Amino acid sequence: MKHSMTRLHRSSIAGAVACVLAAAATLPAAAQTSPTGPLTAWGDPDIAGVYALYTTAPLERPEQFGEREFLTDDEFAEIERRRLEPREFNFESDTEPGTAGDVHYNLDQFALGANEGVNSPNRRTSIVTMPANGRIPAALPQAAARREAATARTRGRQFDGPEFRSLTERCIVWSQTLPPLLPGGYNSNLQIFQSPGYVLIQGEMGDPRVIPTDGRALPENLLPQWNGTSVGHWEGDTLVVETAGFRPENAWRGSSDQLRVTERFTRVDEDTIEYAFTVVDPETWAEPWGGVFPITEMDSVLFEYACTEGNYGMANILSGERAREREAAAGQ
Amino acid sequence: MRISTAGFVLVAAVFCGACASDEADGDTVEFPRAAGGQPDLSGVWQAINTAHWNLEPHVPGYPVLLDLGAQFAVPPGPGVVDGGEIPYLPEARAERDRRFANRLTEDPEGKCYLGGVPRSTYMPYPFQILQNEDDILIVYQFATGTRRLFVDGTDPAPLDSWMGWSNAHWEGDTLVVEVTGFNGQTWLDRAGNYASAGAKVTERYTPLGPDHLQYEATIEDASVYSRPWTIRMPLYRIVDEDFRLLEFKCEPFAEEKVYGHLRKPGTEFPEEVRSQ
Numbered sequence: 122m123k124h125s126m127t128r129l130h131r132s133s134i135a136g137a138v139a140c141v142l143a144a145a146a147t148l149p150a151a152a153q154t155s156p157t158g159p160l161t162a163w164g165d166p167d168i169a170g171v172y173a174l175y176t177t178a179p180l181e182r183p184e185q186f187g188e189r190e191f192l193t194d195d196e197f198a199e200i201e202r203r204r205l206e207p208r209e210f211n212f213e214s215d216t217e218p219g220t221a222g223d224v225h226y227n228l229d230q231f232a233l234g235a236n237e238g239v240n241s242p243n244r245r246t247s248i249v250t251m252p253a254n255g256r257i258p259a260a261l262p263q264a265a266a267r268r269e270a271a272t273a274r275t276r277g278r279q280f281d282g283p284e285f286r287s288l289t290e291r292c293i294v295w296s297q298t299l300p301p302l303l304p305g306g307y308n309s310n311l312q313i314f315q316s317p318g319y320v321l322i323q324g325e326m327g328d329p330r331v332i333p334t335d336g337r338a339l340p341e342n343l344l345p346q347w348n349g350t351s352v353g354h355w356e357g358d359t360l361v362v363e364t365a366g367f368r369p370e371n372a373w374r375g376s377s378d379q380l381r382v383t384e385r386f387t388r389v390d391e392d393t394i395e396y397a398f399t400v401v402d403p404e405t406w407a408e409p410w411g412g413v414f415p416i417t418e419m420d421s422v423l424f425e426y427a428c429t430e431g432n433y434g435m436a437n438i439l440s441g442e443r444a445r446e447r448e449a450a451a452g453q
Numbered sequence: 454m455r456i457s458t459a460g461f462v463l464v465a466a467v468f469c470g471a472c473a474s475d476e477a478d479g480d481t482v483e484f485p486r487a488a489g490g491q492p493d494l495s496g497v498w499q500a501i502n503t504a505h506w507n508l509e510p511h512v513p514g515y516p517v518l519l520d521l522g523a524q525f526a527v528p529p530g531p532g533v534v535d536g537g538e539i540p541y542l543p544e545a546r547a548e549r550d551r552r553f554a555n556r557l558t559e560d561p562e563g564k565c566y567l568g569g570v571p572r573s574t575y576m577p578y579p580f581q582i583l584q585n586e587d588d589i590l591i592v593y594q595f596a597t598g599t600r601r602l603f604v605d606g607t608d609p610a611p612l613d614s615w616m617g618w619s620n621a622h623w624e625g626d627t628l629v630v631e632v633t634g635f636n637g638q639t640w641l642d643r644a645g646n647y648a649s650a651g652a653k654v655t656e657r658y659t660p661l662g663p664d665h666l667q668y669e670a671t672i673e674d675a676s677v678y679s680r681p682w683t684i685r686m687p688l689y690r691i692v693d694e695d696f697r698l699l700e701f702k703c704e705p706f707a708e709e710k711v712y713g714h715l716r717k718p719g720t721e722f723p724e725e726v727r728s729q
Contacts, residue, residue, distance in 0.1 A: 161586075162488060278720075281716065282712065282717065314585075314601075316495055318495075321592070329597060331581055331697070331698060333697070337695065344699060346699065422601060424612070425567070425614040429566060429596070439712055439715035446717070446718075
């Protein structure tokens with residue numbers, strides 16, 4: 122519950138994490154067993170805390186690894202060495218001031234770089250573990266057709282108004298805060314809060330999911346929501362969350378409104394939750410796919426993000442295009 | 454319970470209504486309690502009053518756009534402020550009146566901005582309280598705002614925010630929440646009432662009956678008011694079976710208002726998105 126407030130992050134031992142993770146994601150649901158880890162005051166497994174949703178493994182496995190799931194000691198050491206290497210950013214660039222090429226969007230200058238903050242070392246060669254090649258299956262033809270229709274709607278109108286911009290630019294959804302959760306570029310932090318009968322899961326830039334854990338099933342007819350509708354239950358030490366009922370415009374990785382997501386949260390040590398997910402969408406992929414990665418508890422609270430309230434980007438995108446149009450008209 | 458003379462009539466009327474319904478079926482149902490003995494505030498709650506239109510007593514009023522007609526007119530209300538009127542300093546009252554005049558463009562609610570505290574409590578949307586033995590978290594349907602309440606927390610606000618920084622403690626059966634660290638951009642209602650970034654809001658949540666809470670908020674802000682002042686209203690538990698907050702992502706509904714002036718000249722709001 123409150124351990125994150127009082128305890129400093131302890132570096133995970135990569136090897137230990139890897140061993141625990143090796144059995145995850147591709148196994149069928151565990152049989153009903155009694156929890157063995159820490160419990161809340163009311164007897165549920167305790168997975169609460171604020172976590173960094175960063176891990177060193179890429180989402181998809183580089184093809185050079187084939188079906189090999191784990192890095193060797195030398196490979197892992199080299200990746201860690203490169204990750205932790207201080208990076209220097211050359212602000213005295215030779216780009217021309219006032220041009221698009223002169224824009225710096227450098228996370229390191231805000232102490233948000235990959236070598237800063239909390240990261241979850243992970244010896245896996247990829248987050249995706251199913252199928253065995255560690256790569257997301259190819260989309261079905263109907264999924265490609267949906268994507269093309271969505272693209273056609275905005276083609277040539279991308280800067281006409283806010284409705285033609287991406288859902289993320291509009292502060293509606295961030296792909297890393299939807300179920301399934303995936304590491305994002307920045308602010309990739311997660312709060313898990315528990316109370317009797319409920320677990321709340323909220324990404325820093327996303328919406329809170331208030332998930333009942335009383336064993337109720339997902340209703341048949343769900344009103345579509347951006348984040349879907351989630352129900353949960355406990356299997357031993359693991360919180361299992363089922364989510365469906367997404368809005369079709371979500372199109373997470375090209376998915377349809379038939380997307381169903383199963384997530385599994387398991388505390389594997391004092392600082393680490395193993396997060397595993399499986400996605401099923403017969404309108405998008407011929408087979409289910411999924412993955413697993415560790416998330417690491419931080420000594421922090423989750424801060425307010427207030428995306429819409431500070432969305433100067435949208436105004437700048439549109440006004441920039443209007444300025445460009447005026448310049449083009451004046452030049453004719 | 455803290456009931457001043459001024460607020461007594463309204464509160465008493467609601468309170469007795471609740472008592473009557475509880476007694477009617479012969480139950481002596483008590484407010485749920487947590488394992489530690491404190492009231493368990495967990496549940497979905499909502500205010501039922503016109504405070505979101507105007508905290509002060511108000512007669513019916515015209516809609517902000519006349520074309521909106523009677524269904525968007527302002528319903529009357531007796532107000533929820535102890536003593537009736539907010540004790541503004543003269544310049545601050547003029548600022549409130551200016552905001553009221555400009556409410557169509559300036560009220561952050563219309564832009565889908567986080568409601569702040571105490572406004573989020575009595576906006577016309579439900580909110581859910583989650584409580585464990587250590588802490589409390591509130592999820593508001595409007596703009597999917599959340600607040601973490603640090604029970605027995607003493608840390609000062611680490612930075613300014615829309616929903617503020619909430620340290621809470623129990624005084625008997627009352628949860629007292631001291632909220633600071635505001636950014637000064639929230640309003641208190643649709644009538645232009647406001648506080649500054651320096652405001653301190655002290656909320657009190659007290660059980661009234663099994664499905665009712667008394668909610669009080671005292672607002673201190675020496676740059677805006679001549680003295681601290683208090684609002685008070687009951688909150689009602691949503692008792693529908695398996696009730697869940699539905700998402701209210703309001704961003705799409707505010708885009709034309711906020712960014713419409715930047716739309717490509719000669720084009721209009723794309724009507725097809727209305728069906729989404």
